[in-house]
Each structure stands twice: as structure tokens, then as C-alpha cells.
Amino acid sequence: MNKNLSFSKIFLDGKRPFLWIFGFGFVLYLRGLFFGFSYFDDNVLILENLFFLRDLSNLPRAFTTEVFHILHSSAAYYRPLLTISYMFDAVVSGENPFVYHLTSILIHLFVSIFVFIFFEKLKIKRSVAFLLSFIFLVHPVLAQAVVWIPGRNDSLLAFFVLPTFIFLINFLENKKLRDLWLSILFFGFSLFTKESSVFIPFLILFFGFSLSENKKLFIKTLPVLFFGWGVIFLLWFYLRSIALSSSPVPYTFFGSIKSILNNMSAVFLYLGKVILPFNLSVLPTLQDSILWYGFISVFLIIFFFVVSKNKNYWIIAFGIAWFLVFLLPSFIRPTSYVSDFLEHRIYLPLVGLFLIFSQFSFVKNFDFEKKSNLYLFFLIVFFFSTITFLHIGKFKDRVTFWSFAVKTTPHHPLAHKNLGAMYYLEGNYDLAKNEFIKAAELNFQEPMIHNNLGLIYMREGKFDKAEDEFNLELKVNPNYDNALFNLGLLYWNQDKKDKAAEMWIKTISVNPDHKDALKGLAVYYSEIKDSTKANYFYQEALKRGVRF
Numbered sequence: 001m002n003k004n005l006s007f008s009k010i011f012l013d014g015k016r017p018f019l020w021i022f023g024f025g026f027v028l029y030l031r032g033l034f035f036g037f038s039y040f041d042d043n044v045l046i047l048e049n050l051f052f053l054r055d056l057s058n059l060p061r062a063f064t065t066e067v068f069h070i071l072h073s074s075a076a077y078y079r080p081l082l083t084i085s086y087m088f089d090a091v092v093s094g095e096n097p098f099v100y101h102l103t104s105i106l107i108h109l110f111v112s113i114f115v116f117i118f119f120e121k122l123k124i125k126r127s128v129a130f131l132l133s134f135i136f137l138v139h140p141v142l143a144q145a146v147v148w149i150p151g152r153n154d155s156l157l158a159f160f161v162l163p164t165f166i167f168l169i170n171f172l173e174n175k176k177l178r179d180l181w182l183s184i185l186f187f188g189f190s191l192f193t194k195e196s197s198v199f200i201p202f203l204i205l206f207f208g209f210s211l212s213e214n215k216k217l218f219i220k221t222l223p224v225l226f227f228g229w230g231v232i233f234l235l236w237f238y239l240r241s242i243a244l245s246s247s248p249v250p251y252t253f254f255g256s257i258k259s260i261l262n263n264m265s266a267v268f269l270y271l272g273k274v275i276l277p278f279n280l281s282v283l284p285t286l287q288d289s290i291l292w293y294g295f296i297s298v299f300l301i302i303f304f305f306v307v308s309k310n311k312n313y314w315i316i317a318f319g320i321a322w323f324l325v326f327l328l329p330s331f332i333r334p335t336s337y338v339s340d341f342l343e344h345r346i347y348l349p350l351v352g353l354f355l356i357f358s359q360f361s362f363v364k365n366f367d368f369e370k371k372s373n374l375y376l377f378f379l380i381v382f383f384f385s386t387i388t389f390l391h392i393g394k395f396k397d398r399v400t401f402w403s404f405a406v407k408t409t410p411h412h413p414l415a416h417k418n419l420g421a422m423y424y425l426e427g428n429y430d431l432a433k434n435e436f437i438k439a440a441e442l443n444f445q446e447p448m449i450h451n452n453l454g455l456i457y458m459r460e461g462k463f464d465k466a467e468d469e470f471n472l473e474l475k476v477n478p479n480y481d482n483a484l485f486n487l488g489l490l491y492w493n494q495d496k497k498d499k500a501a502e503m504w505i506k507t508i509s510v511n512p513d514h515k516d517a518l519k520g521l522a523v524y525y526s527e528i529k530d531s532t533k534a535n536y537f538y539q540e541a542l543k544r545g546v547r548f
Contacts, residue, residue, distance in 0.1 A: 008127070008368040017130045018113050025109045025137045028385055032147040032392055033101050038401040039422060040282075041150040044068055046086055046100065051513075051545040053083075053090035062087070063192070064242045078240045081160075081193045082153050100149045107155045108146045112137040114162035115351060121169040122211065122315065124358050128366050132354045135380060140277040140387040141270075142350065144343040147395040148282070151344035153194060158348045160189040164200060165207065171221070172214045180221065184228035191236050196329040201229050206321055210314045256332045263331035266341045268294025270327065273343065274353060275300060277384070280391050281408035282401055284341050288409045301356070308361040316359050322352030340412065398422045406435075413442040417449050429456060445476045451483040458490055466490055481511035488520065497524060515546045522548075 011020060037043060045067065052058050067079040085103065093099030115136050119129035136142070145151040164186040171179035190197035204225070208218035265286060272293030273279060279290050305311075327349040333339050357363050366373050394404040402419035409415050420435030433456045439449050454469035470487040473480060488503030501524045507517035518541035525534035538548070 007374055011368055012126050012130060017116055017126075017133070020130075021112045021116065021133060021137055022109050024134075025112060026105065028138060028388060029105045029108070029146055029392065032105060032395070033098055035097065035101055035147060035392075035395055036397040037097050038148055038282075038395060039398040039425075040148070040401065040418065041068075042097075042100075042148075045083075045150055046090065047095060049086075050090055050094065051515075051543070053087045054094065054545075056087060056091060059084060059087065063239045066243050076244050077195075078243050079153060079192075079194060080239075080243075081189060082156060085152065085156060097149070101147065104146055104149060104152045104155065107152060107159050108142070109137070111155055111158045111162065114159070114166065115354070118162050118166055118351070119355075119358065121166055122355070124315075125364070125366075127368055128358055128363060131363070131366050131377060132358060134377075135384065136350065136354060138381055138385045138388055139274070139350070140280060140384055140391050141273040141343050142347055143280075143388050143392045144282065144395070145347045147392045148344065151342070151347075154344045154347035157190060157194045157197065158351070160186050160193055161197065161200065161348060162351070164190060165204070168204065168207075169212075172212055172217055175217065180224065181228075184225065184232070187229065188232040188236075191232060196326055198233070199325040199329075201225075203318075203321060203325060206318060211318060259333050260328050260331045263333070263339055263341075265291065266331060266339075267327070268298065269341055270294070270346045270349070271297040271301070271353075274346065274350065277387055280343065280387075281405070282342075282394055283405040283409045283412055283415055284343065285339065285409050285412050286341070287411050289341075304360040304362070305356075308359060308364070310361075310364075311359040316356050319352040319355030319358075322355065323349045324352075326352070340409075340414075399426065411442060413439040413446040413449070416442065417446055417452065421448075421452060424452065424455065429459060432456065447477045447480065448473070448482075450476065451480065451486060454483070454486060454490070458486070458493070463490060463494060479510045481507050481514050481517070484510065485514060485517050485520075488517070492520070497527070500524065513544055515541060515544045518544065519546050519548070 011017065037047065046053065052061075062080040062083040065080075065083070067077045067083055086100070089100045089103050112133050116129050116133035119132060120126060124132075142155075145155045164183050167179045167183035167186060170176070171183065187197070187200055190200060208222075209215065212218045263286075268291050269279075269284065269286060269289050272291065272295075275297035276293045279293050281289070305316075327346065330341075330345040331339075366377075368374055368377070393400070395401055399419075399422045402415065402422050405412070405415040406419050416435045416439035420432040420439065423429070423432035423435060433453070436449055436452050436456065439446055440453070443449075450469045450473035454466045454473065457463075457466035457469060467487070467490060470483055470490065473483040474487070477483065484503050484507040488500040488507065490500075491497070491503065492500035501521060504517040504520050504524070507514050508521070511517075518537050522534055522537035522541055525531075525537060541548070
């Protein structure tokens, strides 16, 4: 037995690939366990929603509620299994982010293992499957999906999509009906995780007719597959229509196609971050990103495709279809203003890219028995792991997160607005005010800016200016619950308590779960001796975790 062969055994024998992936990945992301919340969606999804998440009797309601359900005016995302994953975390961890981060890290480790299994099921050589799954594990562009808690949506999707295919391939190999039903079940899990899963059946049909080694069995199985998919789709469509009935977003077929075409240049942005991950950001936009990395990456991909021999064109076509099916839906935006292209959205599409790369000669011929290959493996892992380790530090707390967003995306009003909000929470009101003003200069109609400026002016005792800002906010964003509440708070501080109560009634008409408005109304009606209404709002506030 030569020395090189021993390395092959160390990495590839038996279940060792699983242990290497799990162990190395856990060490790489270990410090992420102690990160805080970023206050980029996680404050809404989790912190402002704990009264719902901590009560497991709400599990059924997760299927009839939009994911940002306490806002009643978000972008209308239907993600019940994401909500349920947060529910289990919240029961254990509450406001402590530790368990949320632990769950996200564990999902990534298992997905990386699933990538290895999936590639082997597609008859990709074991050493190549391990190489690509390990690079997937440590790739810097996926860090956001691992350490930014809301980024879990895409890793959770991969956690369900990959077994959908793995179990189907198992069925076609061993003809066990259990595997077929598990494949259909995991398709259901995928669909209830993210809407882009509606295209999974097309990928399965592509696989069955082009790559399956048992096409006759696949064809015989189609009626069962169509029946299972149909039942799941109808259930999903019905429950989704209930969940989104109060927060519709005007997506149309032609509007969606137009949005995809308008944002197609983002493909270069993502490809650049996959091949040359030097342009990382927590809030990337096309305006503030370097697309040359993408152009260079496309050139390299085309070059290696052309010079590679003995390619499996069906694998390549399947990889392209996979990449496009899971990436392009993320280009559909309800508005055309400042589209961000968050890095976690490349999580599942990256699997398709790696399928394409598996057919490049220098990848296809990779073998741990060759010293040059072994050194290349260590070099890539060290290089990517180092970048990943440094990059995840940008997610450690809310001020670091948004400071990095402003640094890398200076023309995005959201970055300045939210950095200002973090400064406000930290008590740095002058810095907060400066960031809010910068955000307003970039986009006067950016939601929440005028509300935030109103809070600053209210603290400074400039009540007239504060009232003007709150009214400006409500002109731009008439159903913003916090602006309604804050205007009521301003009136309360001016001893205009009847007007305050009027605004708080409007607040809970927009958001019945607004805890501060419920508490304020309980206090107001108690002061005017209306015990019936006081008791009602007192009880409603208690249900939502308010402490008096």
C-alpha cells in the first residue's frame, strides 16, 4: 500500500466522507454559534414573533399564515416549514440566538453530506463527489445561508430537495415503494419551504428521461408521481391562498418574465462569487458590485467546457437546468427599485453548477492517489475556509452586519437606514440621525426612514418636526403599524390621549398583534375608567407576551 493510497482511504473509505464533512464543517462554523441577531428580518421573523413561535399549538397556523405574518404587508412569502423550524428553536432558546444558529449550522452540514450522496447516485466518481461536496461545505458564498438565520430558508430547501432526488434514484435502483413515497413526501416538504419548488417535477422528468438507468420503471411510475405531486400541489395552493389572502403582491406572468430579464446580469454577479469569491457582501446590489469577476468566471467555465473531453452532456444539461430553475425565481421582484441579490440565494443553484464542473476533465480525473490532486485539494480547502472564516465575522452582531452593508453597498438606502436603526438601539442618536438622512437622500420614499427620523425628533423634543415625519411616513407607507403607533405615542407625550388612542386603534386594525399598541390601549382605557375595554386589551396584550 503506497502513501498516496492511504490518503484515499482516509478520506473515502466507508462512512468517512460523512465524518470529514460533518467534523470539519462544525469546526469551521463553530464561532457562529455565539453570534447575535443581525436585525435583518430575524428581528421580525423571530424576536417580534416569539409569542407565536413559542406556542407549539400554533403549528397548524403556520400553514395558513404568511411568513412575515405580524406585518400584514410584506412581500407575501409562503414559507410554513421555515416558520416551524423557528418554532422548535424558539421553544428551546427563546430570545437567545444560540439554538437558531446551531440549527442552521447543522442543516448546512447535513446538506453537504446529501450533496455527496446525490453526486454518487448520479454515478459521479467517489473522489470527485467528495471533492465537490467538501468545497460546497466550505465555500464562502454560502456563509450567509449558514450564519444569517433567515438565510436558513435556502439551506432548508436544499435539505428537502436533495433527498427528493436521492430517494427517487433509490427507488429506481431497488424498486422499494417506501423510497418512492419518501421522494414524494420530501417534494411536499420542499414545496412548503419555498415556492421555487414548483419546478422540481420538471427536473425529475428531465432526470428520468435522460439520466435514469431504469427508464422503463420511471415511465411506469409516472402516474403515481403525478398523483402524489398533484395532491401536494393542490393542498399547497389551497393553504397558500388562505395565508396570502390579506397580503397579495401583484406578480403576473409577464411581469415576472420582465423582472427576470431585467435582473439577468445578476447571473454574472453570482458566478463571479462562486469562482472568485472576493466580492462578498451581506447586502449586495448590482450597482455596488464588481461584475468583472463574473465575466472572468464565465470565460473560465466556457474554456474548461470546450477543452474537456468525454463529457456527459446530459449531466451538464441537468446541471444547467438545476441552476436556472432554482436561481431565476429569485430575480422576480415586486418592485424595480434597488434589487439586492443576497448570497444565500445561490445555495441550491450551486449544486447544479457543481454538476457542470464534475464533467470538466481536471475535476473528473481528480484522485486522492495523485499527489498533485491532494495538494490542490488542501490548497482549495485552506483558501476557501480562510475566506469563509473571515467573512462570517461580518455577521457576528447587528452593528457589524450593517456597518459592513454600508461599506460594501453604499448606494443602498436600506443599508444606511438599518445601520441608523442599530445606532438608535445602541443609544448613538447622532450617528443614527446621520444614517437616516443619508438613506432619505438616496430614496426619499424608502419605507421607515421618516418614521425613524420622527423618533429622533421626538427624543429631541421637536414635536412638530416629529409629527411631520410620521405623517410623511404614513403618506408613503399608510399601513405601517409602527408609524401609526409612534404618532400615537407622540400625541400621548403631548397629553393628547384621545388622539393617541385613536392612532393605536388604527395600529391594531393594521396589525392585531402589535404589543405596544395593545398595552397602550389597556392603559388608556384604564385611565378613563372603561374597565371592559381595558380588560379586553389587557388580556390581548398578555396573550402576546406583554408584561405590565
